[in-house]
Amino acid sequence: MSQTLMAFLAMMIAALAAINQYTSQMQAYDEAYRTEFELMANALVVEQLEVIDMTTDWDDLEDWDGDEIDAEFEVHNGDIEFTLAISVQFVDDDGTPSESETSNKEVAIQATSDRYTVALVTLTRVISE
Amino acid sequence: MQFLLDHIASILVSGAVLLLVIATNLNAQRAAIEETVAYAAKVQTLNLADFLEDDLLLVGDGTDDTIETIETNDDGQTTEFSFWREDEMGVDMLVSYTLEEGDVVDVDGEKVQLYRLFRTEDDAAAGGGSSTLQAFSITMLDESGSTTGSVESARLLRVRAINVYGMGDADDMDLFRSYWGITVRPPALDS
Numbered sequence: 001m002s003q004t005l006m007a008f009l010a011m012m013i014a015a016l017a018a019i020n021q022y023t024s025q026m027q028a029y030d031e032a033y034r035t036e037f038e039l040m041a042n043a044l045v046v047e048q049l050e051v052i053d054m055t056t057d058w059d060d061l062e063d064w065d066g067d068e069i070d071a072e073f074e075v076h077n078g079d080i081e082f083t084l085a086i087s088v089q090f091v092d093d094d095g096t097p098s099e100s101e102t103s104n105k106e107v108a109i110q111a112t113s114d115r116y117t118v119a120l121v122t123l124t125r126v127i128s129e
Numbered sequence: 130m131q132f133l134l135d136h137i138a139s140i141l142v143s144g145a146v147l148l149l150v151i152a153t154n155l156n157a158q159r160a161a162i163e164e165t166v167a168y169a170a171k172v173q174t175l176n177l178a179d180f181l182e183d184d185l186l187l188v189g190d191g192t193d194d195t196i197e198t199i200e201t202n203d204d205g206q207t208t209e210f211s212f213w214r215e216d217e218m219g220v221d222m223l224v225s226y227t228l229e230e231g232d233v234v235d236v237d238g239e240k241v242q243l244y245r246l247f248r249t250e251d252d253a254a255a256g257g258g259s260s261t262l263q264a265f266s267i268t269m270l271d272e273s274g275s276t277t278g279s280v281e282s283a284r285l286l287r288v289r290a291i292n293v294y295g296m297g298d299a300d301d302m303d304l305f306r307s308y309w310g311i312t313v314r315p316p317a318l319d320s
Contacts, residue, residue, distance in 0.1 A: 007142040014149040021153050025160040032167050036308055043289075043310030050285055050314050051274040074289065075308060 034116065040073040041082050041111035041120040048084055048109055049125050058129050061088050061105045071111075082120070085110045091126060103129040163296055167305050170261075170294040174307040177246075177259050177290065182311055184224065184248075185267075185286050189317025191215030196280045197223060199267065206244065207267045216250070225249045228265050234295055236304050243293065263306065264291040270312070284319060287312045 048071065052064055065088040072079035090098045091106040108124040133140065189195030192213040200209040211225035231243045245260040268276055269283035277283055292307045 018153040047312035
């Protein structure tokens with residue numbers, strides 16, 4: 001009886017070690033995968049910030065506030081889709097959000113993907129009058 | 130033989146445990162190698178990215194001309210991109226990036242063409258790029274972010290690259306693809 005229990009215990013320990021190893025391997029894969037998505041999202045956000053900066057008068061920056069844009073990053077076998085959420089707010093000279101109007105507006109773009117519940121990248125740029 | 134029959138249960142149990150332990154150990158080793166390869170690919174990609182970003186921001190820096198050549202092949206790869214900038218002595222210099230075909234690797238029966246990126250300054254080699262690129266492209270964008278073929282209307286440069294690393298034996302290889310992209314706004318293209 002005790003031998004059977006010892007054998008069962010040995011198999012349990014070996015199985016737990018295997019499960020633990022596979023779990024940590026999957027977590028490592030997930031992390032590597034996520035960093036790839038973050039890099040792609042970063043590229044799209046930077047490009048959108050540049051376009052907003054170039055094409056929009058300072059007075060009209062608020063027009064972008066609340067906009068959501070679908071953007072695609074081309075990969076070797078198709079496109080990966082991201083959603084870029086744009087917000088615009090006044091900030092003071094230190095970059096602190098301000099309730100009153102100032103001469104600085106902060107444009108923030110947050111990139112999300114359907115594959116992840118948490119935002120991948122958020123970049124901001126302060127544009128002065 | 131009698132000994133084996135007497136201890137068949139314990140032999141089966143110890144064999145199963147041993148197999149599990151060996152399989153787990155081999156898998157852990159493989160995972161560690163894969164993580165190292167992935168990390169190396171990522172570091173190499175980001176190093177190339179840093180260099181390219183800094184270099185492309187200097188397009189037309191201190192010179193009358195900006196982008197000299199931009200050529201793309203049928204696969205959408207940028208095979209040549211050259212631009213003018215000042216060197217450290219204040220003299221105009223032509224910087225060129227050329228993409229040349231390198232090794233072809235076989236991955237699961239699929240032939241994957243790899244490319245090497247060369248960089249020259251006035252036709253003299255000046256820093257090489259990655260030799261494990263699967264894709265590389267530089268696209269000119271106008272003010273609205275749309276693709277343009279005109280240097281005069283170009284305001285942004287969109288760069289995309291895929292760096293690949295092989296893992297495993299030659300006849301059973303997996304490819305790790307590291308994607309990178311950036312859009313830069315060289316100040317000289319605004320004027």
